[in-house]
Amino acid sequence: MHLLGVGKESIIMVYLLGVLFTSVLTGSYKWGILHSFTSLMILNFLFTEPRFTFIIYSSNDIILLVFFLITAVVSGTVTSKLQKQIEISERNEATTKILYQTASGFLPVSGKKSIIHQGMIFIKEFAGFDSAVCLEEDATYCFEAPKNEHSYLSYPIESNQLRLGELRIFNENRQPDPQSELIVQAVATQLAIALDREHLYMEREEIRIAMEREHLRSTLLRSVAHDLRTPLTGLSGAANLLADNYETLSYEERQKLAMDMSEEIIWLTNLVENILNMTRISDAQLLLHKEEEVIDDIVSQALSHISRLLKDRPFTVHLPDEVVMVQADGKLLVQVLINLLENAIRHTDPNSSISLEVVKMDHTLKISVCDTGSGIDPNIKTKIFEKFVTLDRSISDGKRGIGLGLAICKAIVDAHGGTIVARDNEPAGTCMILTLPLEDQIWNEK
Template identity: 35%
Template sequence: RTGSGVFGVIGIDLSERSMDAFENSVLLSILGECALAVENRRIALEKERATMQAQNEQLRANLLRTISHDLRTPLTSISGNASNLLSNGETLDTETRNKICTDIFDDAQWLIGLVENLLSITRIEDGRMNLQISPQLMDEMIEEALHHVNRKSCEHTITTQYGDEILLVNVDARLIMQVVVNLVDNAIKYTPVGSVIRISAYRKDHQVVVEVADNGPGIPDRAKAQVFEMFYTGQSRIADSHRSLGLGLPLCRAILTAHGGTLTLRDNVPNGSVFSFALPQSEVNIHE
């Protein structure tokens, strides 16, 4: 026991002989050390819980502050463009109206993508994401994902390369496609117009590896450890200032971790970045 209470009880069979004073003193010393160890462990766990709670509160505050700040720009843009159409729609030429409608559509799509990312990462963190696992071909998922990337992809050259082997994985196809979309959109945002984005998939050591490489300005070494943190956004001037809350990469890592996979970053040679993820390969069963 300690001053804060009793942690346990020990019983010793003394039917054959009793303890002498020395043995009794040693036993009490051992029990005292055990009690101190238990109390220290309890205090450490309480501190850990308090720290985690403080971090969660800080994370929640950062989320609200970041969203409140960054959503103002696209919402103001949507409201202003819609007001312009309502007030001056008849006097605007076709090209101007199309440009305004395109801006409204882009901002709305960005807001939808943000909400999807927020919902997904919240469910994964809370353990409420129910994975719909089934055998999927990686190349087919990549091709489907490319139909949903940022419309600005037409300003870049996107290429794909697959090996000759069958790349089969047991995954939730919707979530893995979201990973591919986020990685490609990220490359589009942080590389200049005309950059080349190369997507490749191949088998390595019983894993299926997917790489998204670009030839943009790359990521400084000092920032590599931060890119997977929530709310971290790169300082590249190329990026659209109101189109990155820093949720894409943390969400990708969370999704891949839930699938038993990994997400890594390395430099592209001679310039640019390569994001790659690996998933356990699924066996191909051929039924005759």
């Protein structure tokens, strides 16, 4: 250094840099202070006169060394504290990210068990502890608690001053650090918020279902009361007319009144049958009693129930030339055809034609009921198979009906593993097309 002409002032800067590097690399101001004293002694030993001794003659060197010591201690302490603040900021940033992930991680989760499982995952991932959630509403049942584990820390899960349960951290005789403690408390808070939100959602859903049931019940009662009034009034009038004027009425008039009464009774019978079937469907009690049925017999039974409604209307039936067997509940399948044919009759003029066609395909049986009426109203086309959908009430059974026929048809066909759709009939009218799996397909699937 002397040969290069470097003075003590420049050499001091080298040692100051050493102090700074020591404080930064070690992360402790104590090492920086120790390095300051060490540098002072080395500087005194090597670069002050007399050299290679710890004796100082010059007062300038003493002042220079004192200032060096003060500068080294201050700069080392400031650098070390700055380094500490950087480390604290980094830890706080990491903790903030964890808390954000925890808060946002509960948002898409629904269901009590899923929420609790998500909280336990966060505890394990971010804090490193096994945990369990004990809810008081479940008789203090703990979800996924380790067996024979007695050492744990408890954190309350509270929402709006209401205690929902507790979060247990199995610490295995080690205490969580402040960061882990903060994470656990945050998870407990988020658990309370999520569980409270789930409870409110379930209450709202129960209220919605209850309101929907009440609405359906009111609609059913209103529709039944409305539709029973007309046929009962007709039956009462016809019966009174026959009773009071039986002798004066001609044979044709008595026959006409009797046929009218028969039609109303048939309609009432089908109405009651549809209501009973819909009740079973709504209560999930629609049981199928499948047997091998001949499709010709099913069609014949359906036609016998509505023969009087057809009267002189143009009506055609096309059946396969061969005997076709289908695995089905014959009584329910007959009800489907009756509902479809009644819909076609009510939606068309007396002179409009109706056809029923049965076609055997490779593995399915296709049954089509087509009419030449005005077609499906666009307002109800997308919801024609829903309950209580009728034309005249904007809520498709026809001009008189409670809107259950097609809904029942869909439920019965779906229960048989088939499909039912509504198509436009060219050039005019509507076709209701249902398909059923044939018995050979069923046996192949088995």
